[in-house]
Amino acid sequence: MTTVTILDADTARRRFVAVNFLFWFPTGLSIPVQVLLLTDRGVAVSTIAALFAVHSLTAAGLELPTGGLSDVIGRRTVLAASGLLAVIALTMTALSTATWVFALAMALKGAGRALNSGPAEAWYVDTVHARLGPDADLRDGLSRGSAASSVALALGTVLGGLVPWLLGLGPDLGGRLERATGGFVTPLSVPLLAGAACCVGYVVHVLFALPEPPRPAVTLRAVLADVPRTVAGGIRLTTRDGLVARIMLTTAATGCALGVVELFTPSRAADATGAASSGALLYAGLACAGFCGTAFGNRMAPWAARRVKSGERAVLAGELTALLGLTLLCVTAATGTVALAAVGYVLVYIGLGAISPSLNVFLHRRTDSSGRATALSVQSLALQLAAALTGLVAGALPSGAVAWLPGVAGLAVGVLLWARVRVDRPSEHAPETPLVQRVS
Template sequence: MNPTTARRRFAAVTFFFWLPVGLYIPSQVLLLTERGMGLAAVAGLFAVHSLTVSALELPTGGLSDVLGRRPVLAVSGLLNLGALLLLALGGSLWVLAGAMLLLGSGRALSSGPAEAWYVDTVQASAGPGAELRTGLARGGAAAAAALAAGTLAGGALPLLAGLLPGPGVRAATSGLVLPLSVPALLGALVCVGYIAYVLTALPEPPRPPATARSVLRGVPSTVLAGLRLGTGDALVRRLLLTAGATGAALAPLELLAPARAAGLTGGAESGAVLFAVMACTGFACTGLGSHLAPRTARWAGGSGERAVLLSLAVSASGLLLLGVTAHAPVATHPFALTGAATGYALVYLGLGSASPNANELLHRRVDGSVRATALSVQSLALQLTGALAGLAAGTLPTGPLPWLLAGGALLTAALLWLRAANTPPGAGDSVRLQVVSAAPAHRAAPACDTGQS
């Protein structure tokens, strides 16, 4: 498969995976509260999701490197399908916890195989030195577009379902289906299409037939190789710390913004609409940042390290701006609304630009035998830190403090790249590629003493 086709299919499978997520994001917190869950319980359910992802990240990444990308992606779609059905219809805490468990399992299985498939396919076609940043940026833009479109639809659907003539969705189903359940049900339908696309559009080179013995032997060794990435390579360690800071930064946004939107509008369904607009704006900024990622690297003199530094600084400034405007009343301080909207956009714009540049640095550092595992290690850092930060944000008093702490975490991550950014662009790239291509199976390339590490 030529790189252009691989890039297009990678963008498509990314879009189909994230569209259901976008559909249920605006209504998720509000649906849980409508089912009688308090904010602490909602934070606990989010922690179940994040901790499940954290526990399964490395084993599922190793599973993808052993079994192949396509079967793992298909199973992730099946788990997400079951999770969304439980989330839409479940009414008890234990059922909803089960939904979060399935959702976290599906997320863990999906965090890496599609991107690993794209990189493997391009490098098999164009060689190990093939250009990757553009395809990674388009994948990020496709994810952002799916989330933006999904949040708009997911925010409007509960309101439209409540306006239908007749007894209404709630009364017709004896309370089993609420108007806020409709986006999750539609997301489950999209999951069916996602599974079909994965099975038909992502061919892989033949692998040795997998047996229980080969999986039991191959997955642990691949997981150990992934764990060694963060201890034996300074660049990978910096990338993992950056992922952790990103999780800490996103936690207050995901937990506190929906309740704030509902408080401003005075109702759950109308709050979902407002938060959908906010989330859509954020995802659109993420897509714009991803689209600009190659250009950001060029603005930074061709250095991916400098591009990550600049992008994280932009996101940190956005969170600090959100913190400064947290308590200012909108009626008497018009700057509060403008400043908060600007800060919200800057957070996602910077993160969208940072991700493709950071991931290209990661793919240059590892070979195909451990690629999905490396992405799982990165996602593990984000999810685990996000779970802990989310629990902390749920206990902190509302106001500037959660936003300022999140901004400080991203600013610290940006400072980690100062030393790497002072290295002349391009130094050591050819050496690193030679080391990657010569790395033995199930091992990441060792750190090169080039100054960039």
């Protein structure tokens, strides 16, 4: 029988942080150049929007099945598969010139995103619980992992925008690269190819640095039967457990805020500068500041919980901070005050970053290893659906302050969810309630 050494909590935390950084850094590299590369390859703006819809719909459609798959066959296998799909998707996007290839790449990227949603965090919680028991402190590790994701996105965004600019300097390095590769590799392709290389490192790290107890061998037929049962158990928990339902609704409120912020901020940046190119540069700077704000909020979450003496109050404080920021964005949409809008933008991300670790501590106290990744996938799905629906509603409203109101209303609901919660300190460390019964 194969034995697996259970990592100590500090080692598990470091490896969890590394996994999050390695997965999200390639995404950051692609953010400044992906749309520009597609445009450079002759793809129309309307087609680009459809390509992003392919990604979003694929990720949303696979959220629950992939979460259930992780709970059935193990975290490491699913995480490695997500990395391999990311390698293929980024390489295809960097080198292709055909729209159908771009669509396939977006679908693969969405599938990889869904596979990654939950298993790494579930592995970390499982490992810490196996070492220290179900009452182990998770908030610091979760906050560091979330902060690592945000830092990776911020750093990747800066480098992804900087590399093509550097290749355009000096002795026409970008042009020489393009001519040497027959036009397949351009300066805008380089960040994506670098991201694919980083994803290879991610896969290696996952396979060798994330040990987990061996799971019973299962047949394909058993997997196909067990995954739907696990998913159904996750959905049942969100409707029967009041705390979990509150967590999911709070996550949906976060999605409402992000839906309007990500929809309107790029155009507001272009309006503020008077040109699309300079607006893109301003938006890249804002996005980097937002990711840094999220990382700051993540790292402040344990301190905030200690300061206000409960995770519930810490969530409320984060919700209020995000609501203040979004209200500033709404007001400045009418007044046009750019500096105040930038402050509001960063406050939104600081507040949302501060919420996440405390919410997930509560969630992990209500789940066990047999359904932990599924619960995280339900949470991710709630965020994506709320963001998509709010974006559709906001997009149909007249431009200006009114269009920001759906996001403000969503965050206000999030505040109300925690404003009247009775703080019962022992409840934060209540015994775990299984998400689903283990399948024999």
